[in-house]
Amino acid sequence: MNSILSSVLPAPKDPVLSVIFACRDDPSPVKLNLSAGTYRTEEGKPLVLDVVRRAEQQLANDLSRDKEYLPLNGLPEFNKLSTKLILGDDSPAVKENRVVTIQCLSGTGSLRVGAEFLATHNKERVIFVPDPTWGNHPRIFALAGLSVEYFRYYDPKSRGLDFKGMLEDLGAAPPGAIVVLQACGHNPTGVDPTFEQWEQIRRLVRSKCLLPFFDSAYQGFASGSLDSDAQAVRMFVADGGECLIAQSYAKNMGLYGERIGALTIVCTSEDVAKKVEDQVLLVVRPMYLTPPIHGASIVATILKNSDMYNDWTIELKGMADRIISMRQQLYEAIQARGTPGDWSHIIKHIGMFTFTGLSEEQVHLIAKEYHIYMTYDGRISMASLSSKTVPQLADAIHAVVTRIA
Amino acid sequence: MKTTDFSSSSSSDRRIGALLRHLTAGSDSDHLSSVYASPTSGVTGGSVFAHLVQAPEDPILGVTVAYNKDPSPVKLNLGVGAYRTEEGKPLVLNVVRKAEQQLINDRTRIKEYLPIVGLVEFNKLSAKLILGADSPAIRENRITTVECLSGTGSLRVGGEFLAKHYHQKTIYITQPTWGNHPKIFTLAGLTVKTYRYYDPATRGLNFQGLLEDLGAAPAGSIVLLHACAHNPTGVDPTIQQWEQIRQLMRSKGLMPFFDSAYQGFASGSLDTDAKPIRMFVADGGECLVAQSYAKNMGLYGERVGALSIVCKSADVAGRVESQLKLVIRPMYSSPPIHGASIVAVILRDKNLFNEWTLELKAMADRIISMRKQLFEALRTRGTPGDWSHIIKQIGMFTFTGLNPAQVSFMTKEYHIYMTSDGRISMAGLSSKTVPHLADAIHAVVTKAV
Numbered sequence: 001m002n003s004i005l006s007s008v009l010p011a012p013k014d015p016v017l018s019v020i021f022a023c024r025d026d027p028s029p030v031k032l033n034l035s036a037g038t039y040r041t042e043e044g045k046p047l048v049l050d051v052v053r054r055a056e057q058q059l060a061n062d063l064s065r066d067k068e069y070l071p072l073n074g075l076p077e078f079n080k081l082s083t084k085l086i087l088g089d090d091s092p093a094v095k096e097n098r099v100v101t102i103q104c105l106s107g108t109g110s111l112r113v114g115a116e117f118l119a120t121h122n123k124e125r126v127i128f129v130p131d132p133t134w135g136n137h138p139r140i141f142a143l144a145g146l147s148v149e150y151f152r153y154y155d156p157k158s159r160g161l162d163f164k165g166m167l168e169d170l171g172a173a174p175p176g177a178i179v180v181l182q183a184c185g186h187n188p189t190g191v192d193p194t195f196e197q198w199e200q201i202r203r204l205v206r207s208k209c210l211l212p213f214f215d216s217a218y219q220g221f222a223s224g225s226l227d228s229d230a231q232a233v234r235m236f237v238a239d240g241g242e243c244l245i246a247q248s249y250a251k252n253m254g255l256y257g258e259r260i261g262a263l264t265i266v267c268t269s270e271d272v273a274k275k276v277e278d279q280v281l282l283v284v285r286p287m288y289l290t291p292p293i294h295g296a297s298i299v300a301t302i303l304k305n306s307d308m309y310n311d312w313t314i315e316l317k318g319m320a321d322r323i324i325s326m327r328q329q330l331y332e333a334i335q336a337r338g339t340p341g342d343w344s345h346i347i348k349h350i351g352m353f354t355f356t357g358l359s360e361e362q363v364h365l366i367a368k369e370y371h372i373y374m375t376y377d378g379r380i381s382m383a384s385l386s387s388k389t390v391p392q393l394a395d396a397i398h399a400v401v402t403r404i405a
Numbered sequence: 406m407k408t409t410d411f412s413s414s415s416s417s418d419r420r421i422g423a424l425l426r427h428l429t430a431g432s433d434s435d436h437l438s439s440v441y442a443s444p445t446s447g448v449t450g451g452s453v454f455a456h457l458v459q460a461p462e463d464p465i466l467g468v469t470v471a472y473n474k475d476p477s478p479v480k481l482n483l484g485v486g487a488y489r490t491e492e493g494k495p496l497v498l499n500v501v502r503k504a505e506q507q508l509i510n511d512r513t514r515i516k517e518y519l520p521i522v523g524l525v526e527f528n529k530l531s532a533k534l535i536l537g538a539d540s541p542a543i544r545e546n547r548i549t550t551v552e553c554l555s556g557t558g559s560l561r562v563g564g565e566f567l568a569k570h571y572h573q574k575t576i577y578i579t580q581p582t583w584g585n586h587p588k589i590f591t592l593a594g595l596t597v598k599t600y601r602y603y604d605p606a607t608r609g610l611n612f613q614g615l616l617e618d619l620g621a622a623p624a625g626s627i628v629l630l631h632a633c634a635h636n637p638t639g640v641d642p643t644i645q646q647w648e649q650i651r652q653l654m655r656s657k658g659l660m661p662f663f664d665s666a667y668q669g670f671a672s673g674s675l676d677t678d679a680k681p682i683r684m685f686v687a688d689g690g691e692c693l694v695a696q697s698y699a700k701n702m703g704l705y706g707e708r709v710g711a712l713s714i715v716c717k718s719a720d721v722a723g724r725v726e727s728q729l730k731l732v733i734r735p736m737y738s739s740p741p742i743h744g745a746s747i748v749a750v751i752l753r754d755k756n757l758f759n760e761w762t763l764e765l766k767a768m769a770d771r772i773i774s775m776r777k778q779l780f781e782a783l784r785t786r787g788t789p790g791d792w793s794h795i796i797k798q799i800g801m802f803t804f805t806g807l808n809p810a811q812v813s814f815m816t817k818e819y820h821i822y823m824t825s826d827g828r829i830s831m832a833g834l835s836s837k838t839v840p841h842l843a844d845a846i847h848a849v850v851t852k853a854v
Contacts, residue, residue, distance in 0.1 A: 004625065004660060005691055005716050008570050011727035014734075038517055046515045053512075060509045063502075066495040068487055069705045072466070105554075105737035112736055116592075121457060139735040143565075176453065211453060242453060256518045257742035268452040278460035285463070286588040287561055287736070288554035293706035294743035 016135060016375055023373040031371040032389050034380040037187070037352055038256055039319055042386045047319070049254045051311045055301040065297075070290045072281045074103020074262075078296040081303040082262040086216060086230055086247055093237050097270040100277040101262050102284070103291045107217045107248030110263035111140050114213060114244045116283045117265075117276075119145030122211065124176035128169070130154070132377065134187045134215075137180065146178070154189045159345035159357050161191050167204055175209040183245075184229040185218035185351020188379040192222075192350050198232045202239065212236055212243040221252045222351040224320035226313065237266050249299050251352065252316055258295030319383075323352065326385040333394035339401055352383045362400040370396035465584060465824055472822040480820040481838050483829040486636065486801050487705055488768055491835045496768070498703045500760045504750040508743075516742065521730040523552020523711075524745040530752040531711040535665060535679055535696050542686050546719040549726035551712050551733065552740045555705075556666045556697030557589060559712035563662060563693045564593030565732045566714075566725075573625040576662065577618070579603070581826065583636045586629065586664075595627070603638045608794035608806050610640050619653055627660045632694075633678040634671035634800020637828040641671075641799055647681045651688065661685055661692040670701045671800040673769035675762065686715055698748050700801065701765055707744030768832075772801065775834040782843035788850055801832050811849045819845035 019035040041047050059065060073079065079101040083094055093099050104110040119125055127146045129137050130153035138148045151173070152165030170179060181201070186192055193201060205212055214233050220226040236243050245264040250256045265280070267273040284290070302308045331346045346354055358366070358378040366372050372393060374380045385393065462470075468484030490496050508514060522528065528550040532543055542548050553559040568574055576595045578586050579602035587597045600622070601614030619628060630650075635641055642650060654661060663682050669675040685692050694713040699705045712729070716722040733739070751757045780795045795803055807815070807827035815821045821842060823829045834842065 004571070004658065005714070005725055006718075006721050007572075008721065008724045008728055010724045011731050014730075046517050048514075048516055052516070056509055060505050065497075067497055067501070067704055067706045068495050069485075069699075072463075105741070108734075108738040109736070121454060123453065136734060136738065139731075143732075143735045250518075255516055257516045257739070259737060259739070259741040267454060272452045272454050272457065275457040275459055276454050279457055281463075282460050282588075283592075285557075285585060286592045287558070288708060289557040289585065290706070290708070292554070292708040292741045292744065295741065 019367075019373050019375055022367065026371055026373075028371040030392065032373065032384070032392060034372060034374045034384045034393070036384070037251075037381055039251065039254065039352075039383040040386070042322065042388075044384075044386055044389075047254055049312065049315045051302055051308050051315060052254060052298055055298045055308065058301055059297055067293065070103070070293055070296070072102075072284055072290055073277065074291045075293065075296040075300060077304065078103055078300040079262060081300055082247055083264055085226065085303065086219065086233060086245055086264065087237055087266075088227070088230065088234055091234070091237060093240075093266050098267045098273045099264060100267065100273050100280065101264045102277070102280060103296050104246075104261050104263045104284075105259040105288075105291060106250050106261040107215060107246050108136060108140060108261075109259065109291075110246035110248070110261045111137070111213075111215065112144055113280060113283050113287070114246060114263045114265070115141050115144030115146055116287075117280045118178055118211075118213075118244075120283075121279060122176065122178065124174055124178065124211075126174065127178040127180060127213070128173055128210075129180045130166075130182065130186070132188055133180065133182070137215075149173075151179070153186075154191060154355065156357070159191075159355060160348065161193055161197065163193070163197055167200065170201070170204055170210065171208060173208060173210055176211065178211045178213050179205060180213050180215060181232070183214045183216035183219065183233050185222035185353070187217070187351070188353050188355060188375070188377060190345075190349025190351050190354040193232070195231065198235055202236055205236075206239060206241055214243060214245040216245055217248040217251060218351050219247070219252055220313070220316045221320055224317040224324070226316075240268070242266055242268055249295070253299060253302070253312070255295050255298065258298065259292065260295030260299055323382045326382045326390065327354070329387060329390045330382075330385065330394060333390050334397060337394055337398045339394075339398040341401060352381055353379050354382055355379055356397070358397070358400065365400045365403070366396045370399070372396050463584075468822050468824055471816070475820055475822075477820040479841060481822065481833070481841060483821060483823045483833045483842070486700070486830050486832070488700065488703060488801075488832040489835070491771065491837075493833075493835055493838075496703055498761065498764045500751055500757050500764060501703060501747055503760075504747045504757065507750055508746055514746075519552070519739045519742055519745070521551075521733050521739050522549075522726065523740045524742065524749060526753065527552055527709075527745040527749040528711060530749055531696055532713055534675065534752060535668060535682060535694055535713065536686055536715075537676070537679070537683055540683070540686060542715050547716045547722045549714050549716070549722045549729065551726070551729050552745050553695075553710050553712045553733075554708040554737075554740060555699050555710040556664060556695050557585060557710075558708065558740075559695035559697070559710045560586070560589050560662075560664060561593055562729065562732050562736070563695060563712050563714070564590045564595055566729055567627060567660075567662075567693075568594030569732070570728055571625075571627070571660070573623065573627060573660070575623070576627040576629055577622055578629045579631065579635070581637060582629070582631075583664075590629075598622075600628070602635075603640060603804065605806070608640075608791075608804060609797065610642055610646070612642070612646055616649065616653060619650070619659065620657070622657065622659060624658045625660065627662050628654060629662050629664060630681070632663045632665035632668065632682050634667040634802075636666070636800070637802050637824070637826060638804040639794075639798025639800050639802050640804070642681070644680065644684075647684060651685055655688060655690055661690075663692060663694045665694055666697040666700060667800050668696070668701055669762070669765045670769055673766040673773075675765075689717075691715055691717060698744070702748060702751070702761070704744050704747065707747065708741065709744030709748055772831045775831045775839065776803070778836060778839045779831075779834065779843060782839050783846060786843055786847045788843070788847045790850060801830055802828050803831055804828055805846070807846070807849065814849050814852070815845045818848070821845050
């Protein structure tokens with residue numbers, strides 16, 4: 001009997017995973033992995049939030065809880081609380097009942113479900129993503145049935161936002177096109193628009209009738225404030241227009257592996273919202289039927305209890321502050337070494353990641369000689385640094401920058 | 406402006422085309438051009454979704470919705486396939502609670518992302534569970550197992566993989582089958598056809614029709630097989646019939662895709678319920694298996710399952726796994742940790758595993774007992790007709806043989822809820838409620854509704 005599957009080709013290597021594997025296989029005792037996007041403590045360890053452990057204990061001790069299927073749209077309490085978290089307590093869109101929120105599998109799942117829905121129902125099937133963007137974005141949207149195009153975003157010269165290019169490219173997009181906007185803590189660059197720039201983006205997007213699809217993976221995790229990090233999203237919602245929002249609790253609640261997030265669709269009326277919800281559920285049911293119960297229950301437990309909620313905001317700010325402190329320390333260490341060049345972008349950038357500005361050649365050299373691993377685009381995860389390892393990284397950057405122009 | 410085309414055009418386009426056909430078509434899409442925002446106000450005058458039509462209600466969930474609205478104190482929900490105790494309550498297995506406590510108390514546990522393929526220990530244990538610990542396919546390393554979101558997720562990931570990489574894009578499903586099957590495979594990018602399965606005249610298997618239809622399928626076609634406890638009919642092939650099916654399929658190079666949602670839950674024995682699958686794997690050929698822990702471990706809401714693909718060699722299995730990851734990552738990146746951890750704790754611990762098999766057998770036994778009681782109750786009432794199919798069928802569901810009009814009558818007059826195809830969930834019955842159901846069936850049959 002022949003193998004019917006023998007013609008299957010091996011998949012191309014994933015660039016981020018290759019780096020992780022290379023680091024894993026490196027025997028050096030001083031190796032440092034700055035490639036993966038999960039938070040680490042000062043001791044370099046993963047972190048389960050205290051408030052999360054308490055919530056889990058509470059759930060496990062409640063013998064009245066069962067494991068029945070959730071509704072198709074997920075845990076209702078979780079959905080309501082997630083909407084409030086991203087849109088604010090006083091959002092008119094919520095009061096007018098024109099917001100649909102359904103529980104999805106973290107940010108990725110929310111993006112995929114939203115994109116499949118749009119591929120069926122949106123007039124335009126083209127989606128614009130920033131250049132560069134998270135590596136998985138184009139694949140998610142392509143498999144959902146959308147065609148992916150890019151708008152200029154990062155300016156390598158300034159290591160900041162190419163605002164002019166962004167406005168030009170969005171201005172040239174066809175009406176009805178979908179635009180992915182990272183709400184805060186842009187991955188991979190760390191470059192966010194200013195508040196004033198967001199306002200200009202909003203006006204352009206609305207005047208061109210583009211449909212915003214926010215990817216909100218770092219609310220509270222970027223600046224330390226849940227409200228500040230939601231400002232861009234709320235600005236758009238406040239003008240009464242429509243948008244989609246993918247929310248993730250992976251980073252800000254440290255619930256990475258639980259796969260918990262939400263897709264919110266803000267519509268212009270309650271009637272439209274109801275129809276939208278039913279159509280979105282037609283995407284969910286043939287994908288995985290209903291979402292998983294555990295992560296959503298943890299989030300709901302925390303968000304609905306005002307003490308736990310407060311404790312969470314403190315732990316969240318703790319994580320954000322540590323990352324900001326790493327930025328400060330790295331910048332100062334580079335300054336102290338007199339490394340040539342302008343490194344102020346390290347403290348101007350925000351969120352988990354920074355585009356160092358190192359070339360691919362420099363990145364490879366750092367891995368080879370200094371056993372420090374980052375993705376080939378020069379992106380490092382600040383969350384993986386510590387006061388102890390900042391000097392090691394600063395030395396490495398200094399060395400490769402002075403060796404290779 | 407950079408443009409990169411990542412689309413694997415044929416399967417995405419096929420999927421979108423299928424989605425457009427399968428959803429009720431919208432109208433007035435040209436209307437959209439008049440509802441765009443005014444440039445100055447920044448406020449959208451209309452909605453880009455205004456043209457959406459109301460989606461049809463899900464037939465199975467619709468039953469529970471109607472049931473919940475019914476104020477009658479004697480109402481009975483026999484619609485949804487979730488186990489209920491004698492007291493009519495959902496059940497969390499004792500062994501599951503133990504496993505969860507163990508996990509919670511282990512302060513070394515973290516919540517990092519699982520690998521794309523899921524919890525590796527869970528994957529290995531799941532493969533062993535379905536194929537048997539001594540399976541040569543496991544020993545020869547020619548299986549790839551990936552954690553997925555229960556049965557549905559496993560079917561969808563497997564379906565998308567096949568749509569992308571397999572040369573035949575048609576999948577044959579039983580007539581009838583679980584309502585979600587056609588949509589899962591259509592959205593995965595496959596073309597769905599049916600093969601004869603249920604014989605309403607005998608309320609059993611239309612074996613002749615099944616062999617004819619599979620015999621006529623183009624070589625290489627994918628065939629969905631319910632491993633045991635067929636949903637919705639409860640009708641399973643005998644072992645001898647399975648052997649004939651296997652021989653036919655292998656001779657035509659048809660690709661088996663097993664849906665195993667009830668291992669251990671149907672007969673009470675994990676090995677017995679896995680026999681058809683193991684039969685196919687033993688002949689050295691390839692197949693796909695979608696496993697669910699929703700029913701047999703009562704982990705419905707945790708969404709735990711696994712997709713196994715049995716290949717001809719370790720090399721092929723490795724390549725297949727690498728391609729499965731490309732299906733999973735753009736869908737949800739990696740699967741959830743909690744349910745898989747519970748399953749792994751139970752399966753790897755001899756004592757917990759044994760306790761599980763006892764609780765599992767108890768659930769299966771209670772369902773079998775409900776079948777006997779219902780059959781007896783109808784016999785006692787002298788209800789006309791042959792009701793032996795109730796005890797011949799196996800698993801959670803029975804196809805009563807009632808027609809939609811009769812089903813409607815039962816709902817209206819007796820407040821008994823089931824899907825309009827006459828399918829009842831035996832797991833929703835109890836000794837207390839069997840008489841009520843028997844009375845209702847008797848009434849509707851003698852009334853000649």
